[in-house]
Amino acid sequence: MAVELRVLGDVEARIESRRIEVGHARQRCVLAVLVVEANRVVTVDQLLDRVWSQDLPHRGRQVLRTYLSRLRLLLAPGGIGIERRPNGYLLRADPDIVDMHQFHRLVAQARATDDEHALGLFEQASALWRGEPFAGLDTPWLASVRAGLERERVASQLDHIDVALRCGQHTRLFPALSTLADQNPLDERVAGQLMLALYRIGRRADALAHYQRTRQHLVEELGTDPAPELQQLHQRILTAELSLMPVATTRVSAGAGSAVVPRQLPAAPSVFTGREGHLAMLTSILDYNGTVMISAIGGAGGIGKTWLALTWAHRHLDQFPDGQLFVDLRGFSPDSEPMAPAAAVRGFLDALGVEPGRVPVDPQAQTGLLRSLVAHKRMLIVLDNAANSEQVVPLLPGGDSCTVVVTSRRTLTDLITRHNAHHLTLDTLTDDDARALLTRRLGTARVAAEPEAVGELIGSCCGFPLALGIIAGRAHAHPRAPLAEFAAELRDVGVSALEDDDPAAGLPTALSWSYRALPAQQQVAFGLLGIAPGPDIGLPAASSLTGLPPAQTGKVLRGLEEASLLARDPCGRYSMHDLIRHYASDTAHKWLPDHVRGAALRRVVDFYLHTARTADRHLNPNRPAPRFDLPGPDCHPHPLPDDTAALAWFDAEHSCLLATQHTATIHEWHQAVWQLAWTLGVFHTRRGHRRDRLAVWQAGLAAAERLHDPNTHILASRFLGNAYAELGRREEAISHLRRALALARQHHNHTDQADIHRMLAQAWGQWGDDRQALEHTAHALSIYRTLGNPVWEAWTLNEMGWYAARLGDHDQARGHCEAALTLFRRHPDPTGEAATWDSLGYIAYHAAHHETAIDHYQRAVSLYRDLGHTYEVAKTLDGLGHPHAALGQHDQAHAVWREALELYRSQGRDENAARLQRQLDDLEVHDDGDQPHPSAESAK
Structure with a gap:
């Protein structure tokens, strides 16, 4: 539950974005006093004096107790308690939910740390102010606190400006400083800050003039000259002292608490000029x-x-x-x-x-x-x-x-x-900027040696940076060739179309000139890269695309890069500008025979398919895989040593894999279409790409239907049904799973029958029909036992135990899960073992064996954390809180439920989050002795 107690703008409790008014102004004053003194005892006399001063009502102490009782009820849902102490009352709350205390902490930290970190801390502190403190409340004590807070705000604001000036942010600060100086003409500190900002942005005369205005105000209003510090700054500006300029600083990370600072910008262009x-x-x-x-x-x-x-x-x-x-x-x-x-x-x-x-x-x-x-x-x-x-x-x-x-x-x-x-x-580059671009790329001497040729090149390119870059790249690759040769060839080809509003019609002419200058091997590779699936490509995939060994492929790609037809990012992946790729694709269809293009695409599809198959095996070695044909000749699948490398490869190639399936669909390579969907299954589950999983299996089923192979049709139907189930689309899920089961029975495919029964059980269990889920799981178990598959038998035993426990048969449930655990120990599968410990924890809790339940749940959490399965960690922590609460271990229950709640919310599991929030509310009310502990039913 998100709670915030505001002082720096109003005095209210804000819980889950609902505004809960605390009513009567005096009642709000009581809350204001307690919030200001949070976690400190306030005596009854202090409360009476600070709230009523000289206007104490009849039976003031009784009125105070009434207000405190109401406040307890309002604040309890947010985890804030008002405790009675022998000599007064104490508001118990995390200081960071009181914006005033958070402001004090942030300012203190900012003043104690280096400038780079202080900037972020001051910004956080400033953002906490939302208006006048204690708005609408007027007592002598609150007025004095309000005045003190305003002084602290101004002091922190000026400290913040000093830090920002030291960090070189004078340009950004200048507008705000001008306004601040106008509002405070006698504040010498503000005057010095504005003078420094003016000096640093090149307005030295204005800085000196502002000093004279400030001096005049001080003399006229106070009868005094500026302080020595301001006079010294004035003198330093007069002499244009270099030390007044800031030292460049760079902050590496955000303010407190930031763990990941993304740096996704591609490199700046090395030959950028003008603009x-x-x-x-x-x-x-x-x-x-x-x-x-x-x-x-x-x-x-x-x-x-x-x-x-x-x-x-x-x-x-x-x-x-x-x-x-x-x-x-x-x-x-x-x-x-x-x-x-x-x-x-x-x-x-x-x-x-x-x-x-x-x-x-x-x-x-x-x-x-x-x-x-x-x-x-x-x-x-x-x-x-x-x-x-x-x-x-x-x-x-x-x-x-x-x-x-x-x-x-x-x-x-x-x-x-x-x-x-x-x-x-943006318009085209000027002639001077275009000349500067060529000079940076080709060198001053070479450009100066052939002024007429350079002028012709600039005129032909009409100031388009892309065309200039391509030509400069080509000339750079041939340092001994006269520039006049390039100008003559460009003249013969013609690029007058570049003057058109849409240069897409003219740039291919310049590109064709660059293309014809390539060696034959690079020409072929250039065309093939234009039709390759995906937004970019790595060297291993490019090797299969071209049919060349990796070392030779690397050399070809470097040649295209030097000709400015290909770009390489820091991770070693290659991509083309859209216009260049469009031209490359046209070139491939115009100059490369159909069989050359078809063979290249088949090789790269095979590369992605078979490398993905290897990666999938690393991620789940116990997963039974269908039979794959061998890759074609000159296809070189990428070897992956372990599951870490497999996951990294999937992350890097995911968009290319989706595009590869699309390419296979267009060419009606139906076998590759559904097999690509298969290889992506575990990765999509690990990474939570549920919608992508649905899309690839929609294509997979369409391909399977074209193959007229019942086993493939069954497989695609059941995985598509499972993908629908994961997204909560019940009707589509049940329809596809039942169709798959009917086909499996018709063709006597026992393994698929068992798998489909398990998927149906998961679907029905997800929707709360545990009896149907148990029936389907029992069918799956009987089939797995006849097939001699101990790992899937263990999985199914655990699932039977789970559904039996949900139906209240704890003895039978425990027997099933213990049998599953025995099999998992003989045939290791850490995910299955974790799921079984979770089930045993659930069973033990509902049998009132709470300490045993805690042990089982903790084993499951530990295994899931090792596997990185945060989705399951949330569910198991949810269960773990119940035996803790049943044993009166409320702190432990609160801790695990809070973590589970945050995971549920971050994963979009809103119903689970809402239920768990109610459990936490009940637990906190129980701590006050007013209501019983959350029932066991809430664990379901």
């Missing part, structure tokens, strides 16, 4: 409009939008100490639809370190979680290559602390009109 006006405009938006900025940087493809965004971002990294997020939204990709906002949100959650088990299933809940994580953080979010406003809006943070930069070929009108975006439109 100084646009860079200055971006900076001015940041400096004078606070840290809120959405810049829809429009312009045609190849005009340099991304280069500008990255260059500006890298020049201002110190402004974003809490990290940078970057995503290519692929709004104009030639081979795929624009990236769904939900996919971008999920990528950002991963970058922010959110555990897969904590990611909610619902896309809107994921967006809400992202906005919660970046709230109050000073982060940069770059949304590159957006197709439209609808793709961008779900990715915008809800607060005003982050800076967002959006690039798109279109003018995003909705962002401008509805979200106050600042729009920048």
